[in-house]
Amino acid sequence: MSETIIFFHDYKKIEIKPGITILKAAIRANVHLAHKCGGRGACLTCKVKVDDPTAVSPPTNSERQKLGSALLQQGMRLGCQAKIIKSLKVEIPEDPLKAVIRKQLAKQKEDQENF
Numbered sequence: 001m002s003e004t005i006i007f008f009h010d011y012k013k014i015e016i017k018p019g020i021t022i023l024k025a026a027i028r029a030n031v032h033l034a035h036k037c038g039g040r041g042a043c044l045t046c047k048v049k050v051d052d053p054t055a056v057s058p059p060t061n062s063e064r065q066k067l068g069s070a071l072l073q074q075g076m077r078l079g080c081q082a083k084i085i086k087s088l089k090v091e092i093p094e095d096p097l098k099a100v101i102r103k104q105l106a107k108q109k110e111d112q113e114n115f
């Protein structure tokens with residue numbers, strides 16, 4: 001049985017079999033999802049937001065410790081820990097440093113247009 005996973009930021013869809021992690025699905029889809037600790041649940045770089053918490057496995061102890069209940073309730077999960085059960089949409093949060101740079105560039109462009 002195949003399921004569909006959709007990555008918002010890259011607008012990519014991939015058909016996968018249930019039971020693999022979001023990180024492995026991202027790698028198969030050629031979607032960049034950082035994973036500095038190699039998928040051991042230690043670095044938080046694979047943090048994603050899922051639209052349906054019931055579409056993935058229950059949080060692991062590592063996720064409970066690293067993310068805490070507030071982020072888990074918001075749908076945040078560790079891509080290397082959460083296994084896909086059924087179709088879902090996954091949002092990969094923008095890197096905070098890239099977000100700052102993007103905002104500064106947008107402001108510069110706006111200032112140049114208004115000059």
Ligand code: FES
Nearest residue numbers: 039041043044080
């Ligand atoms: S890859 Fe490090 S926490 Fe998931």
